[in-house]
Amino acid sequence: MGMLRILSKDDLQKIHNASLQILRDTGIVIHHGRSLDGLAEAGASVDHQKHKVLISPELVDECLRRTPKFHTLAGRDSRRDLKIEAGKTYTRSASGSIYIIDSETGSRREASSIDARNFTRAQDALENISFCGGSPYPFDTHPAMRDIYQIRIMLENTEKHIRFQPLSAKGLDCVVELARAVVGTKDELKKRPIVSCVTAPVSPLVYSREQTEIIMRSGALGLPVMLGSTPTVGATGPVTLAGSLALENAEILAGIVLAQVMNPRSPLSYGPRMPSMDMRTGLSAWGTIEFGLAAAAGAQLGQFYGIETDLYGATSDAKVLDEQAAIERTFNAVLPALAGANVVNGAGVLESILTVSLEQLVIDSEMFGMLFRLLRGVVLDEEKLALDVINRVGPGGNFLTDTHTKQHYVMEHFLPQVFDRKPREVWEQAGGRDVVAASREIVTKITREHEPTPLDKDVVKEMDYILRDAKKHFTQN
């Protein structure tokens, strides 16, 4: 359990019970014949005409029991592997953006393959981005294949784990083929999944055919699936936070049941997101404080079930890199992290996840660095209490040259790379830049210098074939 508790133990049980009631009495619609059959066999009450399923608390319990508690997210380079377990927090960027803030002009434009490449390389280079969560969908590619092109670019440009959003079940298949080409065999991919995917129902309570199929296929392959739920509070979820928490928890539990009934022991992740409908505009807002509150609560709920939790994160409704962007994303990243989230999402994203920015990515890496330090807390042991040091230095002395200071400085204190602490004159001499300008320099450096280990020529060739085949499929249909 994390340092922060938005919900008490009783609250967690209350929400769990509320979700059980939703699944038992209101039910969920699943537009997927094979799953409906599977669920019926497992004892769920299924209306095959309406595609509606009523799930009993017992079945939910059984499926929670089957869900593996820990798993590893592998990177192309095994030094980038991440073990998911209680108490570990990682960070990532988001998938699904379509625009980028141009580094030179500062204006927004559609993201291209080159942008996807640069954004991936930057994620690979930045220390405090634990793994990659997609990059912008390249607009200069076929609309139905953007996930495939995106992942191809990412596999070439990062050695960290990649979590992505498949646009279709066929898209998932193609991405799996690409990943298999990189690691060698399907078995190797199962042992070391270098990709994982995210899915979500259409709130409230509807799983589409494609999304269900994606859950099925990932499960069969042993690829970790993040079960998402993104009701828009007030529109596709109740306007009250408690109600929407119960709803998204129910949707994810349903996803867990689906996954475990069809593929027992498949690795899963718990990923609720709670944007709100701003009733003044009718638009979905992601930078709200309610979002952060719900993210912390969501992190607690996932831990209550003992599975990986993936929460946003660095979210903001700001269109540019300004104070609104900074404040909104910091609240919403810190809250779930303190509540114990395993993954904090959203690095580099603005405009309620529509837009990415390389500069924002750099700044977020800095923010995450602070976050990691925050999570380490205040360590209290004899060494750290330093009584002998205090005694040694004595009244009126100073600690600067004491060995203790040299020994502990770097571990105790986070040293920012981008946030500036120079005195004004020195800062002015160095150019007097704000943090966005400073980030831009780092972006230029990364784009110019950072080279992830290139893939084998044979692998690249195989990927070309896979893409060619995929193109045939998608342009024919």
Add this chain to the structure above:
Amino acid sequence: MDILKQISETLIDGDRDKTAHLTREALTQGIDPATVFNDGLSKGIGVVGERFGKGELFLFDLMRAAEAMKAAMHMLEPQLLGQKKQMITLGRFLIGTVAGDIHDIGKNIVSVMLRVAGFEVTDLGVDVKPQTFVGNTREAKADILGLSALMTPTLLEQKKVIDALVETGLRDQVKVMIGGAVVTGTWAREIGADSYAADAFTGVANARKLMAR
């Protein structure tokens, strides 16, 4: 208070049952259906739109008023058939979510905002096939066809509908607007759409512009 004013008031309050009831009353009293629409319903929804624009009312107030209007229209529709010309509207807007996509909240919100702005809106629902769009465009003599898509792959369906309109010779008889968070100017130009919008406000503004042409 005269009955038309009452209808406006109950509509503004979002009282579905009362608005429908009063509408039926007005018809029984012999008031011209087109007048009931223009001076009762349309006026009321106009006030709602104004107040929403000023920040005095919220979106859900708008939506509730729209539901009240819908219920009242049920009463009026049969009587109005012969009088469509006398209804003062900005234009006929046909809307639906494309095939393969079941997201509808954005479509529902923009539909309400369009009605508030004065458009006559027909909603074909979700997962609508190209043939259905084409058939309804022809039948309803729509001024604008709105195609909603939330997912990147379903963008292609927007292209399919436009192509179908070209094939059936209807393309130049209707303006096509594509909508959804992933819709971009580039895509709109690529598929030959007349307009596009990634949010409801822009959608309504652009719909007005299209009618002004």
